[in-house]
Amino acid sequence: MIETRCSGIHEIDIRSLHLQELRKEYSGKVIAEGDPEYDQARRVFYGDFDMKPWLIIQAANISDVARAISLACDTGLELAVRGGGHSVAGFGVTDGGIVLDLKNMKGIEVDPHSQTAWVEAGNTAREFANTAGEYGLATGLGDTGSVGVTGATLAGGLGFLLRKYGLTIDDLLAAEVVTADGRILHVDSEAYPDLFWALRGGGGNFGVVTRFQFRMHEVGNVYGGMLILPALAGVIESFISEAEAAPDELTTIANLIPAPPLPFIPPEFQGRLVLMGQLLYAGSAEKGEEIVQPFRDISAPIVDMLKPMRYSEIYASEQNMLSPKVVSHTMFLDRMDHDTAKTIVEHLQESNAPMRAVQLRALGGAMARVADDDTAFAHRQSRILANLGSFFNGPEDKEPRQLWVEEFARSIHQKDNGAYVGFLSAPELGRIADVYPAPTWSRLREVKSKYDPDNIFRLNLNIPPE
Ligand SMILES: Cc1cc2nc3c(=O)[nH]c(=O)nc-3n(C[C@H](O)[C@H](O)[C@H](O)COP(=O)(O)OP(=O)(O)OC[C@H]3O[C@@H](n4cnc5c(N)ncnc54)[C@H](O)[C@@H]3O)c2cc1C
Known part of the structure; x- marks a missing residue:
């Protein structure tokens, strides 16, 4: 254990520190x-967070993690804890503070007999899926291969299973956590x-996770992939209705976007609004083929790449996602009715942003069979997750794109006011009550007061100590 002094009194002035000496302390x-x-x-996934940290510590082991926490305590500098760097609000980097980057901690220990794995905090969803x-075997994680296992898990983790x-978090069995006072728990x-409950949805508020133990499932071969349909209101409505009616083995994501110029998309559809569906049936190929047939029947597919595959193949190439x-x-959303689908199509069509998108995920199934208060993620009964997004070029068009997104959200708002912390963007950080219902929040x-009374871990959707 490395003693830290998070007393709120910051005893070290960084001007007194010698970088060469400091470097020697870390592996x-x-x-x-x-x-x-x-x-x-200093670069993170999103290109809008151009910040200059004082120091970036790329931890090699748990001692480095504890030392970095201690340094943040001693200096009072803001600490950004980074796994995969995909924080939508830009929490993976800080101006003038310390970045603790765990991306080089890549160990994965699979125990095939108990079907469990210890996964170090620097792994991405793709890396874990490949090894498992x-x-x-597999544990469900995010839809994008480069998303960090740690950030996604601490948020809740909505994936293809x-x-x-x-x-x-429903497959999370244990975690190793370095707390603000340097204890390894x-x-x-x-x-x-209490901490185990809070980690499952409460984000990075309580300490630095160095590794997780997950339950895994026998999901080697699956049926699924990409199915592209025209983005008509009726098609969207039917897609979500089929997704909600399908057996639990099937999880889907519908991305409504202008078709990108990819080689497998016919040129006449490129730039036109499409529903780019990702489907994953966690079961046999024969049954999978039968279960996805209703989606093929909605409308003649523009692209049909549904096939038997390995689970990890669901992670597409990310070549076109640079910063x-x-x-x-x-x-x-509570439902996808015709008016909502029509409003979505109209908004996407009227925008001239280089890329704009709506992502729809039909939820339910096993996710909804856990009580709201079992974990800090409390939106178990929410029906459909919708993410609205628009690319922008720079400061000149950021504000109008932001206003477009906000007006768009208002136009399709139904009764469910909730929000998933993993997708919260910087302007949405005031939506604490949407993320955490009152009982969860208190x-x-x-828990925060007990494990991080001085709020060392504050660069997140912050839960202030009492
Ligand atoms: C392209 C894209 C696709 C996504 N798809 C999904 C999806 O399908 N499902 C889903 O659930 N979410 C998804 N997300 C949201 C994602 O889960 C969150 O943004 C998550 O926080 C990213 O984790 P990260 O480790 O990559 O990010 P980071 O920026 O590295 O970390 C995010 C936050 O997690 C905390 N954190 C990270 N590492 C640690 C650690 N070791 N200990 C303590 N706290 C830590 C910190 O508070 C940090 O600010 C997606 C995000 C993007 C950008």
């Missing part, structure tokens, strides 16, 4: 402005149960 890399790797190391896939096996349902600048709004504040 991993310590990067500062002027180092050749600095610009690359070698054993014919959510209707069959629930959220990622093994956290599970019996040891520190996007995006404004977004996340929400839940419980989270109690």
Whole structure:
């Protein structure tokens, strides 16, 4: 254990620190402005967060993590804790503070007999899926291969197995956490149960997770992939209705976007609004083929790439996702009726943004069979998740794109006011009551007061100590 002094009294002035001496304390890399790797190391997934940290510590092990926490305590500098760097609100980087980047902590230990795995905090969804896939196993994570296992899990984790096996947190068995005072805790349902509850949806508020233990499922071979349909209101309505009626083995995502110029999309459809569906049936190919047939029957597919495949193949190439600048709004819908679908199509068609999108995910299934207060993620009964987004080029068009997204969200708002913390963008950080219902919020504040009374871990949707 490395003693830390998070007393609120910051005893070290950074001007008194010698970088060369500091570097010697860490097994991993310590990067500062002027180092050749600095610009690359401060970069996060989204291109709008151009911040300059004082130091970037790329931890190699748990001692580096504890030392970095101690340094943040001693100096009082803001600490950004980073896994995959996909925070929509830009929490993976800080101006003038310390970035603790765990991306090099990539260990994965699979125990095929118990069908569990210990996964270090630097892994991405794709890396975990690839390793687990070698054993014919999988734990559901996000829809994008480069999303960090840690950030997604701490938010809840909505992936391609959510209707069959629930959220990622429903497969979380234990976590190893370094707290603000430097303790290394093994956290599970019996040891520190309050913290275990809070980690499952409460984000990075309570400490730095160095590894997670997950339950895995026999999901080696699946049936699914991409199905592109025309984005007509009736098609959207039918897609969501089929997705909600399908057995739990099927989880779907519908992305409504102008078709990108990809080689497998016929040129006459490129640039036109399409429904780019991703379907995953966690079961046999024969049954999968039968279950996805109603989706093929909605309208003649523009592209049909549904096939038997390995689970990890669901993660598409991300070549066209380099540092996007995006404004977004996340929400839940109670239903997809014709008027809502029509409004969505109209909004997407009227915008001239280089890329704009609505992502729809039919929820339910195993996710909804967990009680709201079992985990800090409390939106178990929400029916459909909708993310609205628009790319922008720079400061000149950011505000109008932001206003477009907000007006769009108002135009399709129904009764469910909830929001998923994992998709919350910077302008939405005031939506705390939408993310955490009152009972969840007061419980989270109690846990925060116990494990991080000085709010060292504050660069997140912050839960202030009581
Ligand atoms: C393209 C894209 C696709 C996405 N798809 C999905 C999806 O399908 N399902 C879903 O549920 N979410 C999805 N998300 C949201 C995603 O889960 C969150 O943005 C998540 O926080 C990203 O985790 P990260 O590790 O990549 O990000 P980071 O920016 O590295 O981390 C995000 C936050 O998590 C916390 N954190 C990270 N590592 C640690 C750690 N070791 N210990 C303590 N706290 C830590 C910190 O508060 C940090 O600010 C997506 C996001 C993007 C950008």
